[in-house]
Amino acid sequence: MGEDLASAAVPAHTSVARGSRNDNTRRHNLSSLLTAVHYGGPLTRAQLTRDTGLNRSTIGGLVTELAQLGLVIEDAAAETGAVGRPSLIVRPRRDVAALALHPDVDAIELGAVAIDGTVLARRRVSVDAPPTPQDAAAFAWEAAREIGEEIPGLRVVGAAAAVPGLVAIDSATVVDAPHLGWRGVDFRETLAEALTLPVVVGNDANMGLRAEWSFGxxxxxxxxxxxxxxxxxxxxxxxxxxxxxxxxxxxxxxxxxxxxxxxxxxxxxxxxxxxxxxxxxxxxxxxxxxxxxxxxxxxxxxxxxxxxxxxxxxxxxxxxxxxxxxxxxxxxxxxxxxxxxxxxxxxxxxxxxxxALGGNRLLIGAAERAFAALLQDPAGVPLVAL
Amino acid sequence: MGEDLASAAVPAHTSVARGSRNDNTRRHNLSSLLTAVHYGGPLTRAQLTRDTGLNRSTIGGLVTELAQLGLVIEDAAAETGAVGRPSLIVRPRRDVAALALHPDVDAIELGAVAIDGTVLARRRVSVDAPPTPQDAAAFAWEAAREIGEEIPGLRVVGAAAAVPGLVAIDSATVVDAPHLGWRGVDFRETLAEALTLPVVVGNDANMGLRAEWSFGxxxxxxxxxxxxxxxxxxxxxxxxxxxxxxxxxxxxxxxxxxxxxxxxxxxxxxxxxxxxxxxxxxxxxxxxxxxxxxxxxxxxxxxxxxxxxxxxxxxxxxxxxxxxxxxxxxxxxxxxxxxxxxxxxxxxxxxxxxxALGGNRLLIGAAERAFAALLQDPAGVPLVAL
DNA sequence: TTAAAATGTTCCCGCAGAAAACATATACCC
DNA sequence: GGGTATATGTTTTCTGCGGGAACATTTTAA
CATH class of the missing domain: 3.30.420.40 (ATPase, nucleotide binding domain)
Structure with a gap:
């Protein structure tokens, strides 16, 4: 990556950095692989070996673990025309998804976004008056139920809401969303209760940029x-x-x-x-x-x-x-x-x-936020059947 | 640190993150300890054990390695009055230093800054006209030689220059320092040749903030x-x-x-x-x-x-x-x-x-930049006798 | 003087990735 | 069509790192 030292992460010196153990290494490598296929689309094992610099036996073990976790699938290789045994293709499973909610002045929208960034399903309702947090959460619950029936076998990592307003650093509190009339609302709590899923809340522009950075x-x-x-x-x-x-x-x-x-x-x-x-x-x-x-x-x-x-x-x-x-x-x-x-x-x-992403931007960006935990620790974040 | 996932480092997806090996773990832990005593001053082994969460046998091994590398010294414990065997005090060695250079319109200054942030020695010369890069490098060489004689046994990790102007992302090229009249100068090259040391070049305001963040x-x-x-x-x-x-x-x-x-x-x-x-x-x-x-x-x-x-x-x-x-x-x-x-x-x-740091700010900040490589990889960066 | 508490030290274990040997699947050449 | 070179998957063995238990050391308190 050629990262310059000047911009490299320096441990904050108010607290000493946590020590690292061997399982951190494993977590880091699982994370690297899942992140790579998440952003980079299907990649062969051989490409992963080259890009990470890890040994191919190690890549084998890591990919097997990701497959056992139900996060990736290995396909037989496509015809490449190159000499040598064809390398297996690793791609993220599209039945692993996140829920993305966007409550706005005139409508509420919820989508299920797969880990490869495709929007699998969406539900939208127009509203006459700006929705309350409870309205939004109730709609999310109903829409999630419908999507769960529409796509059997879907497993979700959590939900994220893109809110048009200021969201506190805790990713929970909507400090002020003037157009919605929400002030000081712990929307994470409200939504998490309705969906019984882990939830993060964020500002819509931030999530929009995140989406464009990931796939746009x-x-x-x-x-x-x-x-x-x-x-x-x-x-x-x-x-x-x-x-x-x-x-x-x-x-x-x-x-x-x-x-x-x-x-x-x-x-x-x-x-x-x-x-x-x-x-x-x-x-x-x-x-x-x-x-x-x-x-x-x-x-x-x-x-x-x-x-x-x-x-x-x-x-x-x-x-x-x-x-x-x-x-x-x-x-x-x-x-x-x-x-x-x-x-x-x-x-x-x-x-x-x-x-570039048009109407899917906020859903994709919010889903990215929800996927962040899984991408960081593929073996440590449980998936829930919807 | 309670770092939120939203701001956590996400591997850039243009390139796959490098894989991690066991020796990365070692490097990370050595870095954590050296960084801790660098910013936090002397700390006991017991404190390091608690703060990092590592086992005390591991801390023992890590501290021993840092001591063998000549980076830290272990002192007998001070009287604490607490029950139990007193814990050894780990502090950075003050004969490990970095050179910091500040060429300005009316003067050139060079200092040797110890790894604990103290300015060990400084040389300053007033100039009538803004110095050329060659002037600055020649002064740096002369001043470094003097300081080397003044403080025998000093080992330096490298040098850094704080330049009042725009410095390119490569930490080498002074793109435009209007008051010095430097434009498009590879000052890293010039200074590195004069000092036969690794050099980084940076903007003065950046280095000033770095100093205030570290010790101010x-x-x-x-x-x-x-x-x-x-x-x-x-x-x-x-x-x-x-x-x-x-x-x-x-x-x-x-x-x-x-x-x-x-x-x-x-x-x-x-x-x-x-x-x-x-x-x-x-x-x-x-x-x-x-x-x-x-x-x-x-x-x-x-x-x-x-x-x-x-x-x-x-x-x-x-x-x-x-x-x-x-x-x-x-x-x-x-x-x-x-x-x-x-x-x-x-x-x-x-x-x-x-x-808060007054006249030492730029020297300390530049030295921090020079120390960054050592703090990230204590065993991988050689020290040079001045 | 003895006990308790905290820490340093030593030794052994489990887990991680590396490396080598072997197995397998493709392209290329004759 | 068969043999060979090449690249990759798989299995086994090895090394290095941190954890943990047992033991040693040094202090305070009773």
Whole structure:
């Protein structure tokens, strides 16, 4: 991986790092293999041997254990045309899944996402008023029951909810989801009780970026800034050195409230000139047939990107929702303005891209969060028949 | 550490994680112990046993190996008054050091910093014109020779240079240090040749934050934003989840060029209203006896802090140089303005603090970078007699 | 002086991956 | 079509690491 020491994990020195034992080695290697086939799709044993540097007898043992755990399947090799005994293909079992819930202002959605990232089934209900946590949990229970009947034999690792709002660092408490009207709700508790499954709760933008990083437009890119324009404002998230930016309390990445215009309009957050008041869905709709107005909005977007660049120096700026749409109709202008405003004009342009996963993004991202525990410790996380 | 899975290291899926072997376990445990005594000062074997969770026979073997490597010393226990056989005290050997170099506009400085963080010796020379890379390397060689004679028996792990400018992600190339006039210089090569030692090069603000995190005001705090006001502008750095923010190319954390006033003055970087043009040393000097002007500058600082808070949600905002001084004379105003502007007014205030390490900061921070390799692999990094 | 408690030390065990030997399945060559 | 080279799967044996028990050592307390 060529990881530089400077960015390598340094044990926090407030507490001494835990010691490591031989079973940690086993756990680490099982995790590496499952993670590899999770992200990389089917891989042969021979590829795993080369990539991990482990001995092929060791790979054999590890794959056998993963198969016995019901996490992967070994298939006979496809025809490769290469000389030598064909290597067995290892792929994640698609009957291993996670539940992903997305409660929003106008609808609640639940999906079952397989460990290879495919959405196996989904249920959606439109709602007139924003759902309460109890509404959302009740719907989740019902939808999960239906999906369980639809797909017999499905085993789930847990559930995750993508909530449009601030979620505390504990991955449990929805501190404030203004559009849902949820404040200080322990939604993990509510949902876990309804589903009798382990649950994690997270911010929707974070989970969206996670999905795009795993299977979408930011696949494998280590340093990404994500801006998503939706009806409820601008959601932001960042991946820093391969890790999600969370902040000390869980509120990091709120780029919608970055100050972009010091004499700008009053924002709902109490400040003035926040990105999401200067560049929101209404303004974009209003500017739909006004070239100058669109140019101005594109310039605002470029200023925001330039500001984030000098803070994060990302490899990729990812735009979703109406920001992606704006970028698409003013691609050259945004690129040029970002270059003008860039802190380092002499280096090559930072890549800008639209999201790739569409309507499945939040379900996939939430499921990724739910799978994280299993990927870290394949033998230690139980699967539950749905 | 209670690390949440969401922020846990996820193997990048562009490449499969390397497999782990038993000797990795050994390396990890040696690293944990050396890191613990490095940051935590002298610790008893009994404390190490408790903190790591390892067996005391294992700790015995590990400590013996570290002692044989010449990295730690075991002392007879101090009187504790507790019942039972006294536990041996393990402390890092102070004759294990790193060289730290700081070439600046008006001076070059080199220090030898022991592995326990104490500055053993330093040499400084004032210069009329900014030094060339060759000047700096020649001074480093001469100063290292002198220090070697002054402290016989010193063994060094390598050298690190803190450069006021942009350093590429390779920890070698000074892409642009405007005040030194260095552009595109492979300073690692130059310095390594002069010293015949392994060298890393880094940005000065990054290394300053690293020092404060290791031994100063940000000790052990995982999520920190650092703003340092110096004659050469405002340097910025951030620690995100215990890791230094570096960015894809190494240019992350340049908060001095965050836009703070959309109708502000032209900045040297080509943009307008950057923090370091709105709030620089001259303006602060000019406002020295003008309360209203000081208030305005303090408000600018508060706006910058508020902006960084909604992006990073830090546990601590650390201020150095003239920004620390400004904070000190307008502490209440800054605190109040940050609270007004805070994205989350209902949660407790984010801590703001001044730096603690003073003139040794850069030397200590650079040395920390040089020690990183040794701390990660105590048995694999050779020490060189100076 | 003796007992209790905590820690250091030694020896043996189980588990992890490595390595070598062997078995198997493909392509290539004649 | 048969033999050979090549690559991979499988089995067995070996080495290294940490755990744990038994024993030794050093202190405090009774």
């Amino acid at each position: 437009a930011a696949r494998g890119v280590d340093t990404v800034v994500f801006l998503n324009g939706s009806a409820s404002g601008i959601g932001g998230a960042a991946l820093v050195g391969g890790r999600m930016l969370r902040g000390g309390r869980g509120y990091g990445g709120e780029f919608g409230h970055m100050m972009i215009r010091s004499d700008g309009e009053r924002c709902s957050c109490g400040r003035s000139g926040c990105l999401e008041t200067e560049l929101n869905a209404e303004r974009l709709d209003a500017a739909a047939h006004d070239d100058a107005a669109l140019d101005a909005l594109a310039s605002t977007l470029a200023a925001a990107i330039a500001n984030l660049e000098c803070a994060f120096d990302p490899d990729l700026v990812l735009l979703g929702g109406y920001l992606g749409a704006l970028y698409d109709v003013r691609r050259d202008l945004v690129t040029a303005r970002v270059r003008d405003l860039a802190f380092r004009p002499d280096v090559e342009d930072v890549a800008i891209a639209r999201t | 005001a940000a000790r052990g705090v995982d999520t920190v934003v650092f703003l340092n006001g110096s004659a050469s502008g405002i340097g910025g750095a951030a620690l995100v989840g215990g890791r230094m923010l570096r960015g894809g190319r190494g240019y992350g954390g340049e908060f001095g060029h965050m836009m703070i006033r959309s109708d502000g003055e032209r900045c040297s970087c080509g943009r307008s209203g950057c923090l370091e043009t709105e709030l620089n040393a001259e303006r602060l000097d000019a406002a020295a006896h003008d309360d209203a002007a000081l208030d305005a500058l303090a408000s600018t600082l508060a706006a910058a802090i508020a902006n960084l808070e909604c992006a990073f949600d830090p546990d601590l905002v650390l201020l150095g140089g003239y920004l620390g001084a400004l904070y000190d004379v307008r502490r209440d105003l800054v605190t109040a303005r940050v609270r007004d502007l805070a994205f989350r007014p209902d949660v407790e205030d984010v801590a703001i603090a001044r730096t």
